[in-house]
Amino acid sequence: MESLFLKKRVYALIIDILLISLSASMFLTIIDLNSIKIGNIDFLNRKWVVGYNVNFFITLLYFFIFDFISNGSSLGKRFVGLKIEKNQSTPKLQVRVLRSSLKSFLLFSIFIPVTLVFYFFKNEVLYDNILKTDVTLS
Secondary structure (H helix, E strand, O other), X not given: OHHHHHHHHHHHHHHHHHHHHHHHHHHHHHOOHHHOOOOOOOHHHHHXXXXXXXHHHHHHXXXXXXXXXXXXXXXXXXXXXXXXXXXXXXXXXXXXXXXXXXXXXXXXXXXXXXXXXXXXXXXXXXXXXXXXXXXXXX
């Protein structure tokens, strides 16, 4: 059972990352990177800086929107049949912003290895521990 749950969490994360990356790629094809000025940064570095920031913003927006729409369950979690069980009542706007920011930061930064190690030792994702949420099979 634990193996199935772990597989579903990984599949949900992969689906979420693919959807976020697809959205960021679509957005980046629309904007003109030549018109963006970032100091003395050459074109390839400018693409990387803008792409990284756009990807982070879309990740933040993705988790923020799904926190409102489906009580924290992202499309990936919903697709593989996982649901979020919060240990509190409906959170205020500040808590939702904090939750989305923390998930985005931990998933989109150098803390990904820390998050994974924490999961394998504590059997929960670091941001679930901090935010007091449980993910269960639906």
